[in-house]
Amino acid sequence: MILDAKIPDGPIAEKWEKHKFNVKLVNPANKRKYDIIIVGSGLAGASAAATLAELGYNVKVFCFQDSARRAHSIAAQGGINAAKNYQNDGDSVYRLFYDTVKGGDYRAREANVYRLAQVSVNIIDQCVAQGVPFAREYGGLLANRSFGGAQVSRTFYARGQTGQQLLLGAYSALNRQIAYGKVQMFPRTEMLDLVMVDGKARGIVTRHLVTGHIESHSAHAVVLATGGYGNVFYLSTNAMGSNTTAIWRAYKKGAFFGNPCFTQIHPTCIPVSGEYQSKLTLMSESLRNDGRVWVPKAKGDKRVPRDIPEAERDYFLERKYPAFGNLVPRDVASRNAKLACDEGRGVGSTGLAVYLDFADAIKRDGLDKVSQKYGNLFEMYAKITGEDPYQSPMRIYPAVHYTMGGLWVDYNLMTTIPGLYAAGEANFSDHGANRLGASALMQGLADGYFVLPYTIGDYLAQNPGPKISTDHPAFKESETNVRATIQKLLSINGTKTVDEFHKELGLLMWDYCGMARNAEGLQFAKDKIKALREEFWRNVKLYGENEDMNQTIEKAGRVADFLELGELMVTDALHRNESCGGHFREEYQTPENEALRDDTNFAYVAAWEYTGPNSEARLNKEPLEFENVKLTQRSYK
Amino acid sequence: MAGNNPNSTPMNLTLKVWRQKNAKTQGQLVTYNVKEISPDMSFLEMFDVLNEDLLRQGQEPVAFDHDCREGICGMCSMYINGRAHGPEKGTTTCQLHMRKFKDGDTIVVEPWRANAFTVHKDLSTDRSALDRIQQAGGYVSVNTGGVPDANEIPIPKPIADKAFDAATCIQCGACVAACKNASAMLFLSAKVSQLALLPQGKVERKTRVENMLAQHDAEGFGSCTNIGACAAECPVGISLDNIAMLNREYISAKATSDNIG
Known part of the structure; x- marks a missing residue:
């Protein structure tokens, strides 16, 4: 299937403006009739939640940490890019766009990247207005530094804790909406399933991590802003709790997964x-x-x-x-x-x-x-x-x-499931096969503050369906499945701990699907992962019961999903017979050991479709068209 | 790195760990022995070793909060040998390394203890009261969009730096755990100072300090008696000066406020 990314027509610099004019609006009085669920409270989730609540929607936010402020965006150190050209060193929206497409080794969607560069300047304004203490020069104006893959100084920073300061900005905006009663916050609550009604995303099923209580929440639209899946490697720079569960369970309900093998090794x-x-x-x-x-x-x-x-x-x-x-x-x-x-x-x-x-x-x-x-x-x-x-x-x-891959989204950041959106690292959209430094924070906030508030409105204005009670059979069925999976995990009572399985998986991924990959190794890893997954469901050891704070259940659920995702990553890496960015296939390299792309055969996004528990994922393609940036061998010499 | 430190001999330790099933039950210290602990391990990695051992023996692992393990998310929260985040100054539990202990040591590990923090289980506590204090006014009331260009708000570097120092608070609650009054004043003052120093925050400075302080008291945190244990134990070095600034903000708000009686 050829995917339609719904990219607006016209010259690249005008697409977003034009699209913003063409999207349908929900009038202010009607906004309060719509409920939106946001899973994840990092930069993308918190900024989207605050902004959508400011507009008048009813928002519910879920995070597994004990406070929204602890989402892993907090750990970003270096900075955030923006095409402000405050340094007068030749930066522009076009240059940031160009650098990002080139840095991503020509595997990102041009229209999205251009929009990202455009709204980057608004992000800095927004953050400063919130009181984010960026580094300043003695004259009182903002300071910049340079980052990898750029020859201009466009990175704004807050000592070595830019992520924390930006997240505290978004968290403060979120807090303001919680105080107004427009956002309901659910900390220590993990999403375990996506609920669909009439082919649309209509809610989620969650588990409370202190009580074990399984609960349903319904809405008119669901946003997954749950970050990346780097912990499939066990060792990574991600927080211990970072996981793939939300996007993986959405994948299993029909959302396509874009470029899963594109992983950034820092x-x-x-x-x-x-x-x-x-x-x-x-x-x-x-x-x-x-x-x-x-x-x-x-x-x-x-x-x-x-x-x-x-x-x-x-x-x-x-x-x-x-x-x-x-x-x-x-x-x-x-x-x-x-x-x-x-x-x-x-x-x-x-x-x-x-x-x-x-x-x-x-x-x-x-x-x-x-x-x-x-x-x-x-x-x-x-x-x-x-x-x-x-x-x-x-x-x-x-x-x-960092994982450049994630749920496939169109220009509106909507997945292949109507009403289901993915934002920030959880989507695949803007970084191609390699992300430039200081661009993750930019993308998270761009998606949340400036893109989703427009595009979700467009969807809600076009009959997303009536309010649905959580008594609906679809919710009950999903709750039953979630409970059954947890009971199954608890009942195995094998001999190996979840961490032991996770470490084994991580080592396989690092050795065969890490910095360098080849067909033979990938095939080997694929068989090994299957065997490991089979063993997991036969021999994993948990402790205790569901109705309790039980960290073995949390870990087991996440690792079960990693064991499936790992295989998809390997499948994706195996099918992409080229090297690009972070995906380096040893068979495809230049004499100087640089990544050798194959633009004739692989200038597309690989969007994988779930076909069932024991069958291979199906490949769908979104062809990438480069109308503005010329495809060349990347050179930093 | 293993082999690069003078003291890389593995250690055997005795742990006395607080175990409590949930908020409704009584807890107690339980003794465990851990063996072959590398000095290069972090304190939480030592707990990972303990938990894996417990699980293999069919016993219940110790519940504890942690996430980023690089000292910034503020989720980890162990009270170690009578000190919030343990013996090393300016360090969160996750960044505390076992090289700070000696072979044969006995280490007592408890949860944060404060009236406003109930124990969820073992070493995990409910710190949502801190979020509610933030919700009472820890923000600048601006909506997304419609803000001035960032460089239209110049801020003198010394002021920006001072605001930054306050903004580094990671909301871990160590200040509360360290305070004999279980006061959250250092935490609260960090936010109040940051926003009161910056031009963006000055507009709402009076209502902010009044509302946040009212919420602080309503949550059951104690009053500040200027002992300074909070600042001494703060993993990110939030200064006691912020409490002085909070007091000034509060008095000036009370004296001139036209918002709250």
């Missing part, structure tokens, strides 16, 4: 230190503004870094990519770190790390300046590793960070 993370490791910690990409990445020139050089003379160091990113240097996009930086380690030139006790060195920056700018910019990140590094990065270089290694 180059600058603290390396794995032991078996017990539960998560990986990112060191912000902004560090690459001043830190220099290197490994020893010689294999197996075990000297401490300060004993390795300048001439015996290989600053491989500066050497191979003189134009962008240490600020090449994330996929390029990650792959090159892996290459250096594969050659036996990795550092640290595991040999799976490269240096990120601030000695030159400290010499050039002084310790104070460096500590002002990066102090909190240096502290964090010291806390985790017990080493002082002011004295010796950081050791870093790539780690799973």
Whole structure:
């Protein structure tokens, strides 16, 4: 099936304006008749909820954390891009659009990306009006820095905690609507099923994580803003609770899943230190503004870094990519770190790390300046590793960070299920095969503040159906299924814990569907995942009962879904016989080891359709047309 | 990283952990032994090891709150050896590493204890009162759209920096747990200061401080007696100066308010 993305006609710069004029409006008095469910309270969810409530809709927001403010957007460090051109360095909406399409290795939808660049400027205005304390210059105006994949300084930041400050802005707007009674907040509540009536998304079934209570909620439209699925790898920079359950259960109800194999491996993370490791910690990409990445020139050089003379160091990113240097996009930086380690030139006790060195920056700018910019990140590094990065270089290694794939959405951010929307990292839409740094926050807030409020109105204005009681058989059936699945998990009483299964799955995904993939490995992983899933349902060990705070139930449900999603990711990676962005198939590379795309055969979004528990997902395609950006081999040299 | 630290010998520890089925039942400290704990583990990873052991033995794992494990989400909340987030200054439980302990140590782990925080289970507590304080006024009343260009609101860097210092609060509740009055004043003052310092927040500064303080008291948090345990235990270094600023804001609001009696 060829998918219609419903992209408005006309020149790219006019599409959004035109579309905003053409969408149908719900008059202010009628808005209060419509109920909207939003799952997830991160940047996309909180901003959408606040804005839709301001407009007059009745909104219910659900999150699994104990407070909306703890959604994982909170952990984003580096910044948010916007085409403000405050630095007068040649930035523009068009340049941000161009950089994002190129950075995504030409696998993103042009019209969406252009709109993202357009509304980026409004986001900064909105956040400042809310009291978000962005970094400022002495003249009182906003400061910027540069990020990977760009040659302009367009990144706004709030020390090393931009995500927290932006989320607190959206959370404050959400709180205001909660106080007004326009938003009803459901913390510690996890969505376990999507409920459909007459082919439309009409509600959800949830489990309360303290009482175990299973409950139904009905609405006229449902938004999934539940983040990414990087935890399928077990170790990632995601929060421990980040999961795929909401979007996966929507997938199983008919929402197509776009480009599941497009995963971002972030180059600058603290390396794995032991078996017990539960998560990986990112060191912000902004560090690459001043830190220099290197490994020893010689294999197996075990000297401490300060004993390795300048001439015996290989600053491989500066050497191979003189134009962008240490600020090449994330996929390029990650792959090159892996290459250096594969050659036996990795550092640290595991040999799976490269240096990120601030000695030159400290010499050039002084310790104070460096500590002002990066102090909190240096502290964090010291806390985790017990080493002082002011004295010796950081050791870093790539780690799973972000998933570009997600539910397929059209230009209106609606999935293939009428009335079901996906926003932020949960959708596949704007980053193609690789996301540029500081663009995730931009997309989350763009979707929530400035896109969904228009497009959901358009849907609601066109008869979304009457209010439905949660006594409707569709809700009862869904509740029964949810309860049965939990009972089944509790009753297995096997010998392996959920974490053991999760670790095994994660290792398979990392080894065969990580930074480099090949057909043989992917096929192997696919069979292994199937076997692991079969074992899970036979041999997993939970504890206790449903009517209780039971964290083994939470984890088991999420890992059960990861065990299915993992297979789909592998299937997607196996079918895409090309390399692009973060999807690097070893069979398809240039002589310089760069990703080799196949635009003739693969310039499309792969949107997978669920066909049943024991049958292969069906591939649907959305052809990508590039009318503005010329398809070229990406070069950062 | 393993092998890079002078003290990388695994440790054996005794844990005394608060176990409580739910808010309606009594709890007690239960003793567990954990073995082969790497000094490079985080405190929560040590709890992961304990929980996996318990589960394998058919016993109930310890419920605890955690999420980002990088010190920013504010979800983790253990009271360790009588201190909120444990012995290391300026550190959340998730960023506390076992190298801060010695082989053979006994570690007592309890939930946050405060009148306004009920125990959900074991080490997990209900901190929704903090959200409700935010809902009482921790915002600038602007709708999406229709705001001025960001650079039309210049803010002197020292003011912006001071507002930022206040805005770093992660709402973990350690200040409440550390306070013998179980007061949430440091938390509350951080939000009040941030918004009172910024031009965007000045418009509503009077009603904000009055409403947030009223909600604070209604939730059952205690009063501030300027002991300073809150600031000493705050993992992100929120300063006691904010409470001074809160008091000034409150008195000036009360003296001049035309909104609330």
